[in-house]
Amino acid sequence: xxxxxxxxxxxxxxxxxxxxxxxxxxxxxxxxxxxxxxxxxxxxxxxxxxxxxxxxxxxxxxxxxxxxxxxxxxxxxxxxxxxxxxxxxxxxxxxxxxxxxxxxxxxxxxxxxxxxxxxxxxxxxxxxxxxxxxxxxxxxxxxxxxxxxxxxxxxxxxxxxxxxxxxxxxxxxxxxxxxxxxxxxxxxxxxxxxxxxxxxxxxxxxxxxxxxxxxxxxxxxxxxxxxxxxxxxxxxxxxxxxxxxxxxxxxxxxxxx
Amino acid sequence: xxxxxxxxxxxxxxxxxxxxxxxxxxxxxxxxxxxxxxxxxxxxxxxxxxxxxxxxxxxxxxxxxxxxxxxxxxxxxxxxxxxxxxxxxxxxxxxxxxxxxxxxxxxxxxxxxxxxxxxxxxxxxxxxxxxxxxxxxxxxxxxxxxxxxxxxxxxxxxxxxxxxxxxxxxxxxxxxxxxxxxxxxxxxxxxxxxxxxxxxxxxxxxxxxxxxxxxxxxxxxxxxxxxxxxxxxxxxxxxxxxxxxxxxxxxxxxx
Numbered sequence: 001x002x003x004x005x006x007x008x009x010x011x012x013x014x015x016x017x018x019x020x021x022x023x024x025x026x027x028x029x030x031x032x033x034x035x036x037x038x039x040x041x042x043x044x045x046x047x048x049x050x051x052x053x054x055x056x057x058x059x060x061x062x063x064x065x066x067x068x069x070x071x072x073x074x075x076x077x078x079x080x081x082x083x084x085x086x087x088x089x090x091x092x093x094x095x096x097x098x099x100x101x102x103x104x105x106x107x108x109x110x111x112x113x114x115x116x117x118x119x120x121x122x123x124x125x126x127x128x129x130x131x132x133x134x135x136x137x138x139x140x141x142x143x144x145x146x147x148x149x150x151x152x153x154x155x156x157x158x159x160x161x162x163x164x165x166x167x168x169x170x171x172x173x174x175x176x177x178x179x180x181x182x183x184x185x186x187x188x189x190x191x192x193x194x195x196x197x198x199x200x201x202x203x204x205x206x207x208x209x210x211x212x213x214x215x216x217x218x219x220x221x222x223x224x225x226x227x228x229x230x231x232x233x234x235x236x237x238x239x240x241x242x243x244x245x246x247x248x249x250x251x252x253x254x255x256x257x
Numbered sequence: 258x259x260x261x262x263x264x265x266x267x268x269x270x271x272x273x274x275x276x277x278x279x280x281x282x283x284x285x286x287x288x289x290x291x292x293x294x295x296x297x298x299x300x301x302x303x304x305x306x307x308x309x310x311x312x313x314x315x316x317x318x319x320x321x322x323x324x325x326x327x328x329x330x331x332x333x334x335x336x337x338x339x340x341x342x343x344x345x346x347x348x349x350x351x352x353x354x355x356x357x358x359x360x361x362x363x364x365x366x367x368x369x370x371x372x373x374x375x376x377x378x379x380x381x382x383x384x385x386x387x388x389x390x391x392x393x394x395x396x397x398x399x400x401x402x403x404x405x406x407x408x409x410x411x412x413x414x415x416x417x418x419x420x421x422x423x424x425x426x427x428x429x430x431x432x433x434x435x436x437x438x439x440x441x442x443x444x445x446x447x448x449x450x451x452x453x454x455x456x457x458x459x460x461x462x463x464x465x466x467x468x469x470x471x472x473x474x475x476x477x478x479x480x481x482x483x484x485x486x487x488x489x490x491x492x493x494x495x496x497x498x499x500x501x502x503x504x505x506x507x508x509x510x511x512x
Contacts, residue, residue, distance in 0.1 A: 036310035050324030057331030060338035168359035194389020231333035
């Protein structure tokens with residue numbers, strides 16, 4: 001074996017050793033390092049999401065009292081029960097304030113044929129929701145907006161212009177002012193109005209008003225199980241604002257988050 | 258004469274070539290040591306990097322667990338906030354989607370000609386709504402809010418004027434005439450019976466009309482109109498109701 005052969009062998013041996021070291025020792029560690037880098041990125045994303053969720057949750061806890069008050073006040077506009085006594089009281093008060101004679105109220109339909117375009121597809125969204133439908137008050141159907149609806153027909157008598165003001169007042173029971181909801185009473189959608197001369201003649205007119213009232217889904221409840229103490233607290237608060245709203249106080253509700 | 262090197266061969270300078278007398282073994286040992294040091298360094302550096310990453314992963318995972326636990330403990334607040342937002346949004350949408358019939362009635366009173374009077378007015382937000390008397394066939398033509406008006410005026414020209422005036426109402430898309438017919442003349446008086454809703458007041462030449470005023474869907478959003486009472490009073494003084502003498506037994510006029 002010549003000196004040159006020895007040199008070649010030594011170089012090859014060193015190269016083989018380096019290659020073996022690389023592939024057997026370093027390369028697995030580098031793969032582990034790459035895997036850890038990926039895991040770190042995933043964990044970092046998870047941490048970011050968790051921190052955002054925690055931040056949102058903390059913010060939600062901070063404004064809980066305001067949110068609870070908002071939901072409770074919205075119960076005046078959209079109660080959990082049909083709350084017809086409150087509705088009659090509000091209509092009578094509004095009619096009286098506008099010099100209108102409130103003659104009659106009638107539940108328009110109990111077959112699910114909602115009168116308005118906004119509620120005409122009510123039953124289509126209620127497929128398979130027989131249990132929910134069974135929990136609804138008689139005459140109510142599930143509307144397109146997800147709220148159960150109750151179509152009513154009212155008869156009034158008064159002058160044309162008083163009737164116009166009365167219709168404006170009905171809309172004003174729950175009205176939107178900018179980003180706020182002004183809740184003075186039930187949310188009613190007037191689907192139709194028919195005016196005809198009253199028996200005593202002009203200027204008295206008889207008005208038949210078809211309107212839709214809305215309810216909170218029964219399975220959801222007025223406050224979704226929350227109480228003033230906390231969201232997971234007592235659940236007996238649903239009736240506090242739904243059945244005692246005969247004389248509703250005006251409430252402005254901001255729609256901001 | 259030939260020179261002769263008398264120094265022994267092993268003592269001469271450069272004996273053994275570049276490898277020296279060890280035959281390059283020293284270089285091989287040094288090279289091997291260098292390679293070993295380099296490999297050890299690479300091993301240590303890689304291992305330390307791995308340990309650092311593992312520690313970082315553990316730290317981040319722990320922080321994520323804590324944040325998730327914190328969020329989970331407050332999840333009910335987040336859920337309630339979502340309920341609140343959804344309910345506010347739904348109520349807002351329902352309230353904003355209402356058609357402002359009060360404004361529409363105000364507009365009808367504003368544009369009604371002096372020589373026209375109505376016996377019936379039916380306003381519906383869609384053709385499917387049934388309220389009051391039966392709807393005309395025209396009402397179903399467009400699935401938009403509409404007002405069906407029926408009444409009388411003094412001439413067919415006035416019917417045309419009535420239609421033109423109805424188009425002045427805010428948000429009106431179309432005014433369609435259902436019919437406009439004079440009474441069966443017999444000596445110039447109407448033959449309509451008292452209970453038929455004839456509003457001609459005995460004037461057979463007065464046409465009785467029926468028309469449908471269609472609104473665009475987005476017209477007349479519900480909004481508070483300040484000064485409503487003043488406006489309404491002004492309208493009342495400028496519009497002329499039906500002559501009381503023409504009021505039939507069935508009800509006369511509404512405006």
